[in-house]
Amino acid sequence: MEIRDLKIFISVAQNSSISKAAEELHYVQSNVTARIKLLEEQLKAELFYRKSKGVELTASGYLLLDYAQRIVQLSKEAENVIADQEEPRGKLSIGSMETTAAVRLPSLLATYHRAYPHVELNLVTGPSADSIQRLLNFKVDGVFVAGSINRDLFIVEKAFEEELVLVTPLGIEDLRQVKNLTILVFRAGCSYRAQLVRWLQESGKLPYRILEFGSIEGILGCVAAGMGISFLPRSVVETKQPQKNYSWHSISGEFGSMTTWFVRRHNEKISKAMLVFRDLVMNRP
Structure with a gap:
């Protein structure tokens, strides 16, 4: 063979x-x-x-x-x-949630690329569940995900702490103002979507419709147009809101925050390319 x-x-x-x-x-x-x-x-x-x-x-x-x-x-x-006998080189594939890739990773990836130009860096975005499956299938070397992680299968380290906010059209201060509630979310497997669904269920805000999107811009654009609401990290909402054409509201309690984890496979020799990437993530300013 x-x-x-x-x-x-x-x-x-x-x-x-x-x-x-x-x-x-x-x-x-x-x-x-x-x-x-x-x-x-x-x-x-x-x-x-x-x-x-x-x-x-x-x-x-x-x-x-x-x-x-x-x-x-x-x-x-x-x-x-x-290859690791000298400077980091070779391929390094990283999976990430769309939101993390949009706000948290650009400067980190740019810093890494400048420092280690011989590493072929690849970024694959998608819901947390998809990223975990890619990691299991050896299609990526590490992933940024949120939600519950099987620590028997993976090495799990805290990367970022996100404040989650409710994003609504302008003028909406209470969901009781909304008729025919619609939530605008990424496809199934997204941790923020799951958090929003749990919050709605525990708050008794039912029923609701679900519209799925493939990008942050699509979700926020349709929120601004009055189509529905969403749950997103505050860092994303503030970065993507140059014209302030939608509102965001803090959520108290357990639903108002979520940890982003950096996850790798157990029992695997860590390459020098991955080692310096992991150190950059953990020791960022």
């Missing part, structure tokens, strides 16, 4: 599709199909069920996936060990 073939296998398994894996890896589809077939011949086992739309892992495929991920990760660690 070649490392390259294992990487192809992992991509096909995670995407449940040969065509999507080919696109992700920048290969032609026929090459991916041929490499998977060769891998099956070498192992004398069928790894995927072929369906009309996509593929699905067989029992043998599930067994191989765990080993393949560990082998690829060990290969990456070996490369990092050799």
